[in-house]
Amino acid sequence: MEKAAVQEDGLLIPLIDFSKFLNGSPTQKVETAKAILTGFQTAGFIYLSNLPIPSSTITDAFRRSAQFFRLPATTKESLAWSTPEANRGYSSPGREKVTNLTTTADVSALRTSIPDIKESLEIGRDDEPGHPNHWPSEEEAEADNELAGFRQAMTSFFADLAGLHQSVMRAIAVGMNLPSETHFDRFVDDRDNTLRLLHYPAVRRDVFAINPGQVRAGEHTDYGSITLLFQDQRGGLQVQSPSGAFVDATPIEGTCVVNAGDLLARWSNDTIRSTVHRVVEPPRREGGEEEAGETYPARYSIAYFCNPNFKDFIEAIPGTYTTEADKKYEGIYSGEYLVQRLKATYA
Numbered sequence: 001m002e003k004a005a006v007q008e009d010g011l012l013i014p015l016i017d018f019s020k021f022l023n024g025s026p027t028q029k030v031e032t033a034k035a036i037l038t039g040f041q042t043a044g045f046i047y048l049s050n051l052p053i054p055s056s057t058i059t060d061a062f063r064r065s066a067q068f069f070r071l072p073a074t075t076k077e078s079l080a081w082s083t084p085e086a087n088r089g090y091s092s093p094g095r096e097k098v099t100n101l102t103t104t105a106d107v108s109a110l111r112t113s114i115p116d117i118k119e120s121l122e123i124g125r126d127d128e129p130g131h132p133n134h135w136p137s138e139e140e141a142e143a144d145n146e147l148a149g150f151r152q153a154m155t156s157f158f159a160d161l162a163g164l165h166q167s168v169m170r171a172i173a174v175g176m177n178l179p180s181e182t183h184f185d186r187f188v189d190d191r192d193n194t195l196r197l198l199h200y201p202a203v204r205r206d207v208f209a210i211n212p213g214q215v216r217a218g219e220h221t222d223y224g225s226i227t228l229l230f231q232d233q234r235g236g237l238q239v240q241s242p243s244g245a246f247v248d249a250t251p252i253e254g255t256c257v258v259n260a261g262d263l264l265a266r267w268s269n270d271t272i273r274s275t276v277h278r279v280v281e282p283p284r285r286e287g288g289e290e291e292a293g294e295t296y297p298a299r300y301s302i303a304y305f306c307n308p309n310f311k312d313f314i315e316a317i318p319g320t321y322t323t324e325a326d327k328k329y330e331g332i333y334s335g336e337y338l339v340q341r342l343k344a345t346y347a
């Protein structure tokens with residue numbers, strides 16, 4: 001049986017060897033798929049190990065992300081995030097406030113009082129008509145040796161992650177006993193996903209002490225189908241338990257945290273859960289080296305937000321309802337749903 005990555009306060013997040021789904025025996029494959037589905041139905045979160053993406057690719061993406069965020073503020077601002085429809089570009093600290101509040105006035109009041117301490121770069125598929133990515137210019141990349149190959153590396157990583165999205169959706173299809181393992185393939189083949197590089201700058205410890213409620217990223221649920229999240233070893237990610245408490249989702253080397261988003265919950269007629277999470281100051285390590293300093297070191301993470309194709313109409317998955325009356329939601333176009341959600345969170 002698989003192990004628990006997190007087990008606290010009624011929250012059990014399983015640690016699942018994904019190679020057993022991809023390359024295991026037929027029995028291992030089905031068992032792994034069931035474990036994945038169960039994880040999404042109960043915790044809304046799973047950790048996957050033995051990923052089909054080489055660890056060197058992930059390390060390289062983190063290295064390049066850190067290089068990107070070292071660019072001068074003016075350069076990063078020239079790549080600014082523009083519209084919810086495009087959802088591409090750079091967000092400076094304070095620009096986005098992730099939250100479940102849905103009115104712009106509420107969010108803007110919250111943003112002014114306690115901005116998230118983070119900056120990010122959103123990268124979409126590189127071939128969407130009318131929505132180019134905001135890449136550092138060629139001259140920039142040439143002048144700054146470190147940035148050479150940034151676009152190529154990120155688009156290639158994007159493609160690897162799109163493949164992982166498809167594989168996890170196949171596991172869900174097998175776990176749900178759908179007639180075909182490839183049931184969801186046609187819903188994910190446009191790759192309408194967002195690769196988000198995240199940097200939580202080093203921050204003075206007293207910022208958290210002075211401002212109760214200060215966090216690195218506010219509590220929220222994700223919007224799409226699933227999120228593939230890679231975190232460094234700093235810690236700070238927390239997931240809400242059934243009792244409402246926040247439990248540390250401690251980093252485990254070589255794994256990817258995968259959580260279900262709101263649209264998958266809706267698509268599954270609420271049989272899958274989209275669970276609230278946030279990023280706070282790193283947990284204190286007794287006697288740890290960082291205990292002595294005045295600042296918490298920077299944290300980096302990379303989130304890949306997966307979505308059903310924007311053009312697809314999302315209605316309850318077969319098997320998640322018996323009669324029409326069991327369907328909890330109206331069907332909705334994926335793209336419309338996501339733009340609505342993004343409109344509420346950005347300034």
Ligand SMILES: O=C(O)CCC(=O)C(=O)O
Nearest residue numbers: 198217231237279301303
């Ligand atoms: O940085 C993290 O670990 C989580 C970020 C996150 O939840 C998000 O961007 O939606």
Ligand SMILES: [Fe+2]
Nearest residue numbers: 220221222277
């Ligand atoms: Fe999130």
